[in-house]
Amino acid sequence: MIRAENIHFTYPNGFQALKGLSFHIKAGEFVAVIGQNGAGKTTLLKLLNGLLKPTAGRILIGGLDTARARVAELARKVGFLFQNPDHQIFLPTVREELAFGPKNLGLKGAVLEDRVKDAAAAVGLTPYLDFNPRQLSKGQRQRVALASVLAMQPEVLVLDEPTTGQDYREALEIMRLVKKLHQQGHTVLLVSHDMEMVARFAGRALVLGEGQLLLDGPVATVFAREDVLAATGLVPPQVIQLARPYQEQGLLRPVLTVEELYAEIIAALRGEVDARQVLPA
Amino acid sequence: MPGKSFLHKLNPLTKVVWSLAVITLAFVYQQPLPILSLWASVLAVALIGKVLREILPAIRGLIIFAAIFFLFQVFLIDEGQVVFTLVPGTGIGRITDVGLKACTMLALRMLAMTSTIPVLLATTPPKDMIVAFVEKLKVPYVYALMLVTSLRFIPTLQEELSLVIQAQRARAYDLEGRNIIKRFLALIPLALPLLLMSVQRARTMAISMETRAFGAGPRTSLHTSTFQLLDIGVISSCLLLTAVLAVVSLH
Numbered sequence: 001m002i003r004a005e006n007i008h009f010t011y012p013n014g015f016q017a018l019k020g021l022s023f024h025i026k027a028g029e030f031v032a033v034i035g036q037n038g039a040g041k042t043t044l045l046k047l048l049n050g051l052l053k054p055t056a057g058r059i060l061i062g063g064l065d066t067a068r069a070r071v072a073e074l075a076r077k078v079g080f081l082f083q084n085p086d087h088q089i090f091l092p093t094v095r096e097e098l099a100f101g102p103k104n105l106g107l108k109g110a111v112l113e114d115r116v117k118d119a120a121a122a123v124g125l126t127p128y129l130d131f132n133p134r135q136l137s138k139g140q141r142q143r144v145a146l147a148s149v150l151a152m153q154p155e156v157l158v159l160d161e162p163t164t165g166q167d168y169r170e171a172l173e174i175m176r177l178v179k180k181l182h183q184q185g186h187t188v189l190l191v192s193h194d195m196e197m198v199a200r201f202a203g204r205a206l207v208l209g210e211g212q213l214l215l216d217g218p219v220a221t222v223f224a225r226e227d228v229l230a231a232t233g234l235v236p237p238q239v240i241q242l243a244r245p246y247q248e249q250g251l252l253r254p255v256l257t258v259e260e261l262y263a264e265i266i267a268a269l270r271g272e273v274d275a276r277q278v279l280p281a
Numbered sequence: 282m283p284g285k286s287f288l289h290k291l292n293p294l295t296k297v298v299w300s301l302a303v304i305t306l307a308f309v310y311q312q313p314l315p316i317l318s319l320w321a322s323v324l325a326v327a328l329i330g331k332v333l334r335e336i337l338p339a340i341r342g343l344i345i346f347a348a349i350f351f352l353f354q355v356f357l358i359d360e361g362q363v364v365f366t367l368v369p370g371t372g373i374g375r376i377t378d379v380g381l382k383a384c385t386m387l388a389l390r391m392l393a394m395t396s397t398i399p400v401l402l403a404t405t406p407p408k409d410m411i412v413a414f415v416e417k418l419k420v421p422y423v424y425a426l427m428l429v430t431s432l433r434f435i436p437t438l439q440e441e442l443s444l445v446i447q448a449q450r451a452r453a454y455d456l457e458g459r460n461i462i463k464r465f466l467a468l469i470p471l472a473l474p475l476l477l478m479s480v481q482r483a484r485t486m487a488i489s490m491e492t493r494a495f496g497a498g499p500r501t502s503l504h505t506s507t508f509q510l511l512d513i514g515v516i517s518s519c520l521l522l523t524a525v526l527a528v529v530s531l532h
Contacts, residue, residue: 046447049451051447051450051451070455071450071451071453072450072453072454072455075450075451075452075453076453079451080448080451082444082447082448082451084444086474086477086478086481087441087444087445087447087448087474087478088445088448088449088452088474089474090469090470090473090474090477100452100454100470101452101453101454104452104453104454104455105453134477148452149451149452152452152453
């Protein structure tokens with residue numbers, strides 16, 4: 001689906017954001033891009049939908065070279081959700097806001113209405129279609145932005161820190177939505193600083209540091225390399241750190257989330273999974 | 282921007298005086314060549330102040346603006362000998378020698394006058410500018426602050442605009458290839474988010490200033506604005522030079 005071949009990117013001011021990345025993401029994967037600020041994460045995402053063009057190397061999205069395709073053309077394939085929904089919301093109702101993208105693709109009439117309805121339903125905004133998006137909460141506005149991207153029915157979803165500035169519940173809601181979309185067949189690329197969310201939802205992680213790809217592999221494998229993560233200022237989720245010594249002693253199996261650790265501990269203590277009912281929750 | 286050159290060390294008002302002197306001379310001169318040298322002198326000052334490279338993008342913008350200004354004006358003047366016609370054989374797009382000279386003057390004059398502003402901004406911290414205006418010129422603090430804050434927000438707005446453009450382009454929004462009216466309407470998806478965010482930002486800023494007791498009483502400032510010997514020297518030579526050049530050119 002997405003193939004990056006030795007891509008470099010240098011900003012006009014001379015800052016080398018990316019220094020030779022290569023990777024291949026298959027259709028239907030859920031990939032997290034992690035790394036400290038300035039590691040090149042956002043630059044990488046912007047290369048994926050053609051907002052920026054690689055200064056060397058190339059990126060193919062479903063066979064389409066991003067350097068040759070127009071952004072409007074790529075927008076059909078790659079949906080991009082930005083950090084701040086307020087950068088895009090400008091229409092007086094949620095309905096019109098959701099219709100903006102598909103209209104740009106030339107859709108009209110019943111097809112357009114269906115797209116809007118489906119997108120609103122997918123993020124649970126159907127009751128709010130006639131509201132002014134500016135009056136909704138930040139989390140709801142982020143869902144408006146997500147739905148406005150979904151309405152274009154892209155195969156790939158690119159999310160740039162979609163949970164910043166939201167409380168835990170709102171963030172979890174957005175991530176659950178993204179998970180649902182992933183299960184429906186979207187390929188998902190997520191930039192996030194929230195390692196717990198990455199461990200919980202992503203299947204694979206790309207670790208960037210100073211414009212280079214430091215690690216690429218399944219989330220569990222990536223979070224086991226604390227040395228490399230530390231080099232780019234990342235710390236694995238606390239639950240993984242907590243479980244590591246026991247895991248190394250062979251007492252627990254590898255875990256990624258608190259729920260998994262809980263199940264493992266119960267099983268280890270009592271030798272059976274059902275024992276959780278005996279202990280206070 | 283700590284004092285890198287003598288320009289940085291000057292009192293902000295001294296630089297304003299220099300700027301006014303340049304403006305005065307730009308109006309006094311009626312020939313392209315002296316104005317061109319006036320503009321060159323502004324750039325020379327920037328070079329000595331080690332900010333020429335820094336202000337080059339702004340100068341480039343001003344040149345483009347002056348060129349547009351020139352193009353708009355040059356076709357409107359009928360007097361004098363026709364030197365060039367856009368569509369030969371008709372009166373459409375006629376350029377005369379008088380028009381050419383007048384418009385060159387206008388463009389150069391505008392360039393010389395406006396080029397001092399980036400030099401001023403690049404060598405003066407906004408805070409010093411406020412202090413100088415409030416203490417020496419007795420400008421009410423609120424007005425000085427408003428002016429400086431709006432200047433300060435230009436780069437932020439530029440950054441924000443580029444994010445808005447990217448967000449809308451990601452929704453297949455196309456900026457190119459439309460007629461003028463459509464292109465004008467096409468600005469709405471860009472202008473509206475920017476405007477709404479600016480209003481939001483202004484409100485947040487007002488609240489954050491009020492929570493820090495803005496307007497509660499007389500203000501004091503950590504650094505006061507002083508005129509040094511260098512300032513007095515620069516101001517008097519600016520005034521003297523302007524007077525001399527003005528008298529010479531008017532004769």
